[in-house]
Amino acid sequence: MRFLAIAWTILIFVGCSLPGRDIPAVSVFDHFDKVVHFTFFFTFAILWLIVFPSRDLSKRRRNLFIIIALSFIYGFGLEFYQINFVPGRAWDVWDGVADGVGGIVGALFYIYRIVK
Numbered sequence: 306m307r308f309l310a311i312a313w314t315i316l317i318f319v320g321c322s323l324p325g326r327d328i329p330a331v332s333v334f335d336h337f338d339k340v341v342h343f344t345f346f347f348t349f350a351i352l353w354l355i356v357f358p359s360r361d362l363s364k365r366r367r368n369l370f371i372i373i374a375l376s377f378i379y380g381f382g383l384e385f386y387q388i389n390f391v392p393g394r395a396w397d398v399w400d401g402v403a404d405g406v407g408g409i410v411g412a413l414f415y416i417y418r419i420v421k
Contacts, residue, residue, distance in 0.1 A: 310352035317345050321383045324392045342403035346376045350411030351419065369412050376408020
C-alpha cells in the first residue's frame with residue numbers, strides 16, 4: 306500500500322507539471338477542475354492514512370492532522386511550483402483550497418467508513 310500512496314503522490318506532481326497547453330480542455334461544468342483537485346487529494350489522504358494506521362486514538366488524531374496539513378501544504382506548494390516553473394500554468398488559490406478540502410473529506414471518510 307505504501308507503494309500505491311507514493312505512486313499517487315507522484316502522479317499528482319506529474320499532473321501538475323504538465324504545461325498548460327498539454328492539458329485537455331474538459332468542461333463538464335464550470336470549475337470542474339476543482340472536483341479533480343478535490344478527488345486527487347481525497348484519495349491522497351485515504352492512501353496515506355492507510356499506510357500509517359493506529360489503534361491509539363492520540364496517534365490517530367496526530368496522523369489525521371499531519372495528513373490534512375500535508376494536503377494543504379502539498380496543494381499550495383504545487384500552486385507555487387506551477388506559477389514559477391510550469392509554462393502556461395497559473396496560481397489559483399481555489400485549487401489549493403480544493404486540495405486541502407479533499408484532504409479533510411478524505412480523512413473524515415477514512416475515519417467513518419474505513420476504520421469503523
